[in-house]
Amino acid sequence: MASSVFVATMPLRASKGPPHLLMSAAYSLNFWDLQHFMVFIKHHSSSSHVLVYDFQPKDPEDIYVALEVLSGRAVPGILLVRKLKTLPRSKCWLVGYSKGNAVEIATQFNTKWDTSLRVGLNDCRHYTNGLVEQLTGEEDVLNRLKNNHS
Template identity: 85%
Template sequence: MSSLVSNNAAIVRDEVFVAAMPLRATKGPPQLLMSAAYSLNFWDLQHFMLILKHHSSSSHVLVFDFQPKDPQDIYVALQVLSGRAVPVVGTLLVRKLKALPRSKCWQVGYSKGDGVEIANEFNKKWDTNLRVGLNDCRDYTNGLVEQLTGEKDVLNRLRNNHS
């Protein structure tokens, strides 16, 4: 008598979220302007990032983010806003949060596999030369969502549904 062995391993799927935050700026009027733009929901003046709620832990979530190394440096901000590529000014960040943000955070799907592993592989290939409109937090977030879930241009969908 032969026995049948099931090869159906459970597929690991993590919840995938996109969140918006105010752009960071130097203290004073620039910071007040960025906070006002965020509060008024000016989509183009928000910083976007990806959040993973990993299947193995309900106690924290991971944020995957691409931003300038010093987002408050006025000279870098002027270079970035001018549209010129700024060599080695971008940095990829991965950090833990205890909970999901309470506002401007949208679940966009589930990962096709282990989200942390997929995101780490994506980060190894990401070009960290920051250029607004061509290689910025929006491109990073869209690309990582596509890698994780298969959905293209998620920010456009969210903009149309939530603006």
Template identity: 65%
Template sequence: MSGLSFTKSTPTSGKDEIYVAAVALRATKGPGQLFMSAAYSLGVWNLQHFMVIIKPSSPPLNSQAIVFDFQPEDPENIYTALAALSGRAVPGVVLARKLRKLPRSRCWFVGYGEGDAVDKAYQFNNTWEVDLRIGLHDCRHYTNGLVEQLTGEKLVLEHLRRSNGGQS
């Protein structure tokens, strides 16, 4: 991928910064949650939840960034997990939340958005199909699609994976 540096950003006046972040997958309390936390701690790439963070060039006073992601409506429900793992579609939801600061780990700068990246992200979300199918239409596809919409860069997660040797 040309143009991706995956390093700390240097401020560019008037351009929104685009990041990709990974967090532990949510699971039912107990063994499932313990397993997902361990997988995340070990950096198992395929067992992480990916999302897009936009740091506007002129953020509102009460937040520094906005995170956008796609996940099951009820990610901690055992029946949702079983259905998703069996390849069935489950109801998904696109979320947008404010962040006070960027995550300190597993957060990569991937480029700059052209124009109002937050507005473009909301437009993208309005067209995103919300039936989630693991491996076919999940947080990875959402992240790749939104980053491409915002920066023009394709398959950002595959590039990040190669850059990090399969670990984060």
């Protein structure tokens, strides 16, 4: 049975203090390019949890990592897969349904993903677009969401 595929966004993580406040404000003001994107998979046969697939820097709150990212350099990234009890209540959109076993497709996708994170070339947006395309067949889902929800 197909699974529902969602895209959600949250504030970019930053070190405490002014950087964190800036990222929270950017999220609140809906600055699309200053948000972090993730893919959620909800199995229809199991309503007890959703899986979250995420690509981010290994240490997103390290100021030195932030400086490397801002300078355009690559930083070590990490692929995260987590279980949650529910979907986010806001800034979460149903984008389609999986073409097959969503967990198998996502697991295979992750084995091939380059974890060298570089903003603008290989970041959470590219990961989200790529995983959604593998799961549903839709290309460039973030562009569609941006045009419909900004």
